[in-house]
Amino acid sequence: MNGTSASGAPTKVTLSLGHLPSKKDIKAPWPRTPSRVDPNNPPWPAYRGYHEYSFAHATMGVRLPTILGKGIEDTTRTLNEQSSEEKIVDLVQCIERMEVLMTDLSGNAKLRPIIDDGEGDVALWNKEIAKYFQGKDFMNAPWLFAEAYKYRRLHECFSISKFWSDYDVFYRQKCDTFSRSSDAVFELSMRFAEPFKISDNLSDSGKLEAERLMFLELTQVCLWGNSTDLSLLINMTEDQIKALQSTGGDHLAATEKNILGNHLNQLWETVKDLRGKTGGRIDFVLDNAGFELYCDCVYADFLLQSGLAKQIRFHGKRYPWFVSDVTRKDWEWLLNTMVYGQLFPKASDAEIESLRRLGARWKQYEKEGKWVYEQHPFWCTGYTFWELHTEAPDLFLHLSRSDLVYFKGDLNHRKLTYDCAAPASTPFDVAIGPMASSAGAPKIASLRTIKSDVVVGFGEKGDEIAEKLDETEPGWKISGKYAVVLLSEGRPGEKVRFA
Numbered sequence: 001m002n003g004t005s006a007s008g009a010p011t012k013v014t015l016s017l018g019h020l021p022s023k024k025d026i027k028a029p030w031p032r033t034p035s036r037v038d039p040n041n042p043p044w045p046a047y048r049g050y051h052e053y054s055f056a057h058a059t060m061g062v063r064l065p066t067i068l069g070k071g072i073e074d075t076t077r078t079l080n081e082q083s084s085e086e087k088i089v090d091l092v093q094c095i096e097r098m099e100v101l102m103t104d105l106s107g108n109a110k111l112r113p114i115i116d117d118g119e120g121d122v123a124l125w126n127k128e129i130a131k132y133f134q135g136k137d138f139m140n141a142p143w144l145f146a147e148a149y150k151y152r153r154l155h156e157c158f159s160i161s162k163f164w165s166d167y168d169v170f171y172r173q174k175c176d177t178f179s180r181s182s183d184a185v186f187e188l189s190m191r192f193a194e195p196f197k198i199s200d201n202l203s204d205s206g207k208l209e210a211e212r213l214m215f216l217e218l219t220q221v222c223l224w225g226n227s228t229d230l231s232l233l234i235n236m237t238e239d240q241i242k243a244l245q246s247t248g249g250d251h252l253a254a255t256e257k258n259i260l261g262n263h264l265n266q267l268w269e270t271v272k273d274l275r276g277k278t279g280g281r282i283d284f285v286l287d288n289a290g291f292e293l294y295c296d297c298v299y300a301d302f303l304l305q306s307g308l309a310k311q312i313r314f315h316g317k318r319y320p321w322f323v324s325d326v327t328r329k330d331w332e333w334l335l336n337t338m339v340y341g342q343l344f345p346k347a348s349d350a351e352i353e354s355l356r357r358l359g360a361r362w363k364q365y366e367k368e369g370k371w372v373y374e375q376h377p378f379w380c381t382g383y384t385f386w387e388l389h390t391e392a393p394d395l396f397l398h399l400s401r402s403d404l405v406y407f408k409g410d411l412n413h414r415k416l417t418y419d420c421a422a423p424a425s426t427p428f429d430v431a432i433g434p435m436a437s438s439a440g441a442p443k444i445a446s447l448r449t450i451k452s453d454v455v456v457g458f459g460e461k462g463d464e465i466a467e468k469l470d471e472t473e474p475g476w477k478i479s480g481k482y483a484v485v486l487l488s489e490g491r492p493g494e495k496v497r498f499a
């Protein structure tokens with residue numbers, strides 16, 4: 001009814017719509033149009049911690065508090081080894097901050113801004129929180145952001161301290177994993193300690209074929225180095241290895257079956273043409289320290305020795321990230337432990353020597369500038385790589401000068417694909433958005449063993465393949481048993497322009 005209230009202010013008109021058709025259940029089309037995509041609204045539906053069906057739920061509710069608890073245990077162990085009162089008091093405060101984080105995490109607190117600790121990423125973090133996540137909590141923010149935020153908060157527990165700003169609660173664990181991979185470590189070092197040589201007796205096409213087979217095998221070594229299951233490497237017998245060297249075919253075919261999106265051949269076609277180019281620069285956006293990093297380096301060594309690449313640039317993290325990711329300290333530790341360490345008491349003299357020679361060669365590459373290790377602040381933000389060209393244009397420009405950029409592992413794949421529920425048949429170039437379509441986008445290869453929900457690039461029948469696995473092998477998306485090797489077209493040669 002139209003009229004005025006007791007105070008004299010006009011009341012609102014209410015129309016009756018009872019005779020109009022009922023509201024329809026309208027499904028919004030996916031993917032979202034690019035202008036409507038933002039960190040809280042990915043192109044396809046986001047995974048969020050409160051989605052009980054997703055791995056996000058188990059991670060946010062159980063895995064992250066467990067990881068943090070182990071971090072507290074590690075720090076307490078370090079605390080008990082200290083003698084200086086100043087350092088002890090400082091470290092106790094770090095532990096107290098971790099306990100506050102634990103309360104926030106398990107109590108599902110709202111996401112607060114990051115304290116300015118002088119890190120290069122503070123502005124990026126706080127801008128993203130202010131723009132997209134005000135009032136959001138650990139469970140209702142998209143999983144990728146909430147999980148990254150937890151690692152940033154963990155870093156903050158230490159970064160604002162006086163003595164412990166570089167402390168890595170995962171360091172002991174990372175070193176340990178490498179020392180426990182001895183069989184696979186020596187399997188590779190005994191083959192690659194000496195610079196490899198393709199037989200001179202082969203014709204040019206024979207040489208290229210030998211190189212192709214080696215490339216395919218080592219790409220798989222690099223890929224499966226990201227798996228939690230290292231058995232693929234260490235269970236090979238001498239005979240299997242010999243057979244593999246002579247033909248390459250059988251073993252490759254067997255492990256390739258688990259690569260559900262497979263651009264290995266296209267990758268070889270790309271890499272083999274690099275030798276002729278003046279550039280031949282390949283970048284690795286690294287994932288995990290220890291054994292995976294070691295596999296990455298073996299692969300990078302091959303790319304360099306074969307002349308396929310002239311320079312390799314490795315991109316690590318500035319601080320401890322997603323438990324096992326490579327920091328500069330991990331990088332240095334690996335190379336130095338290979339040359340000087342005594343990690344493997346049961347190894348033979350020949351094995352120790354093979355590891356030493358390999359490490360010495362890699363350190364020499366660094367000295368000569370053939371290998372470069374770097375760590376841009378953007379890699380430790382909550383942004384996906386869809387935002388790389390806008391939020392870190394300097395890094396985008398830097399990568400655009402590369403002939404090929406390898407992104408290793410699960411988290412990098414989540415960031416490339418916006419970590420959302422895209423259909424498994426989505427072409428890789430579509431799933432990575434601006435990283436494929438922006439002017440200057442380099443060619444990108446994602447080498448990832450599948451350890452979380454997002455899956456793309458499975459080909460035209462991809463949706464059926466994924467559905468079948470959902471029915472027959474629950475947990476297939478987190479087991480690390482399956483993998484993808486996906487390659488984008490890239491738009492190199494086009495000028496990069498920033499708005």
Ligand code: F6P
Pocket residue numbers: 059063147226287288322324408409410411412414451452
């Ligand atoms: O916590 C889950 C997760 O982020 C998953 O994406 C993945 O299983 C793991 O942590 C990180 O894996 P990766 O080291 O291969 O990036």
Ligand code: MG
Pocket residue numbers: 287288322324325409411
């Ligand atoms: Mg990792």
